[in-house]
Each structure stands twice: as C-alpha cells, then as structure tokens.
Amino acid sequence: MTGEDHAPTAPARLTLLLAVACGLAAANLYYVQPLAGPIAMALGLSPQAAGLSVTLTQLGYGLGLLLLVPLGDLIENRRLTLGLLGLAAMALLGAGLARQPLPFLAAALGIGLGTVAVQVLVPYAAHLAPEASRGRAVGNVMSGLMLGIMLARPVASFIADLASWHAMFLLAAAAMLVLIVVLARTLPARQPSLGLHYSGLLASMGHLLRDTPVLRRRALYHAALFAAFSVFWTTVPLLLAGPAFGLSQSGIALFSLAGAAGAVATPLAGRIADLGHSHRASALAMGMVALAFPLTHLAQPGSGWALGLLVLAAIVLDFGVAANLTLGQRAIFMLGANMRGRLNGLYMAAFFLGGSLGSAFGAWAYAHGGWTWTSGLGAALPVAALAYWTTEKRLGRFQQVTTNEACR
Secondary structure (H helix, E strand, O other): OEOOOOOOOOOHHHHHHHHHHHHHHHHOOOOHHHHHHHHHHHHOOOHHHOOHHHHHHHHHHHHHHHHOHHHHHOOOHHHHHHHHHHHHHHHHHHHHHOOOHHHHHHHHHHHHHHHOOHHHHHHHHHHHOOHHHHHHHHHHHHHHHHHHHHHHHHHHHHHHHHOOHHHHHHHHHHHHHHHHHHHHHHOOOOEOOOOOOHHHHHHHHHHHHHHOHHHHHHHHHHHHHHHHHHHHHHHHHHHHHOOOOOOOHHHHHHHHHHHHHHHHHHHHHHHHHHOOOHHHHHHHHHHHHHHHHHHOOOOOOOOHHHHHHHHHHHHHHHHHHHHHHHHHHHHHHOOOHHHHHHHHHHHHHHHHHHHHHHHHHHHHHHHHHHHHHHHHHHHHHHHHHHHHHOOOOOOOHHHHOOOHHHHO
C-alpha cells in the first residue's frame, strides 16, 4: 500500500482487530489514575507528589502526539506501530517491576510515549477504508478506543484489589507483547509517499494549523467537550466518595462502567458522517454534553434518584463526547492521505490540552464551590462550543481544503 488515498475496503476482521488494538493500547494511559495513591504509598512519594505518575504519563502522551504521531506520514506505518507498542511494553514492564520512585516515574513517561501508537492506528484505519465508508471505519475503531479508556480505570481498581498494582502493569505489558505478535502477522504494510525529512515534517505542522480551518475548528470543538469530560470524571469520584453518597472504591469503579456505554456512539457517528450530516450531528453531540450536567441536579443529593441521574449523565456525556470525536476525525481525515498523521497529532494534542485544563479547573471548582460550581463549569464548556458552531459556514470540500501547499 502507498500513501495514496485509494485503498481497498478493510476486511471486517481487520477493522475489529484495529478496534481491539486501540482499546488495549489506549487503556495503558489510564491504569495509573485510580492507582496513584497506592503507588505513591508503596514507593514512598509524598502526598504532594502522588499525582506525578499521572502527570508524567500524560506528558509523555502529549509529547508523543506532537513528535511521534506525525511520523505516520513519513515512516512505514506497521513498523512505526510495532515500535511504539514495543516501547509501551517495556515501560509497562518497568513500571510493574519498579520498587523506587525514579524508575517508576521514568516508566510512566515511557508509557505515555508508547501509547501514541493508538493515534497511528486510527489514521491507518482511515487509509484502509474507501471514502464512502471512511466514517464508519473510523467510528468502529474508535469504539474500541473508547471502551479501552472507560474500562481501564475499573479494571485497574479490580486487579489491584485482587492482587496488587504491580500485577496490573505486568498484565498490561504481557497484553502489549501479544498484540505486537498479532499485528506483525496481520497488518498490511503502508509506506507513505511524503518526500520530507523529519525536521521538515515538524515544520509543516505549523503551516497545517495555520492554513487548515477545518482542523482548527474541529480541534476547538473537541477541546471544549473533552475539557467538560475531564471536569466530570475528575470530580465525580470525589462527589461519590463524599458524605452525600458514601460509595467505596469498588462502588466508584462500578459507576465508571456506565461511561463505557458511550462507545456505542462512535460507529453511529461515523455512519451519520458518511451520510453527510456531520454539521447537525456535531450540534447534537455538544447539546448532549451540555445537558448532562443539569441532569445531576434534578433529585435530592445522596438519594437513589440522584445516583441514577448521575449514571444517566455519565452515559449522555460520554455518548456526546465520543460522537464528536469521531465526527472530528472523519472530517480531518477527508483532507488528504499524505497528511493524516500530522493532522491527527495536532487534533489530538489540542483536545488533550483541553482535557488537562478541564481536570485542573474542575478540581479547583469542586474545592471552592462543590458540585454546583463544577457542574456549572462543565455545562459552560459545551455551550461555548455550540456558540462557536453557530459561526460555522458549510463549505464545500474544495473550499475547506486550503492546505495544498502546506501538505506537499
């Protein structure tokens, strides 16, 4: 296969394999979050430094999005994917064997860097699909990714309860090794045809961001929605563990499973996008995220009805966020085969930054104003995205693509 945008339809089993691979790899980024406290205690980290493992994992992922994912436009994609998964496997093994803070923190950084293999596989799925069904292919693969993200936290909590946090990382390392063997035997090669050196590749990303209005708009949409997602999932465990609900860690882990229902949205959104309804579907997705937060105030805090509404809010919010992510990726992947790696890296980095800011401001809002302030902040973000959506002009494809020179 070449970097040209003319690919045979991917077999269903290959699409399923890519979805499973994305889910398993994306989960690596989230195992550490519910285990940060026990890890800090075991390694002798201070309470103030307990979040370093999460921060470094996210930092590694952010660096990988900007520095490694664009290589998908330059390096043979199967080889790049296997190399990144190999890095993730070694880092996970190092985390599982670590008994001192510095080796574990270095491993956390490596886990983030290697996990960006996911963002090489998603454009790869788009390359394998013809234009008419590209949204469906991306949506199907993204459903696996979303399931991996949402199941990672409860799985990590359950494994740590049954065995230890070391076991969670060792199991994840073994999963990556198995995945490497399977993908090496299954994935067809894809050699991009872009004639750039690495320095030129990175320099071109600035031009792409400047000259691609579709990328900027979709990135801002999803940065706002992913910030709202992070506001919710950063603070709702605090609400559930508080005096109103008093849930245990196992109860909070079970609550987290509700969000996995949002993975259903990605294949649906892909099909809707293929039918040409991305514009209205985006507004619907933003509206769902905005609606999720007011839902949590419709019953007396601490009651069974309130807990049920929180579960419903989690499903509605995750559905909207997952749908908008797929709609955005489908839109940017339609801009050309030879720049999908760079476009995806920029898109993901932008909304990843939004998620980081959402976590920080969400924690601040909860500390100062409880769930009232937090839910107000969470609802304001998708409302702002909707306000920006009203300025969108429904341009034709040739009007949208203003990046021809930057993409060469």
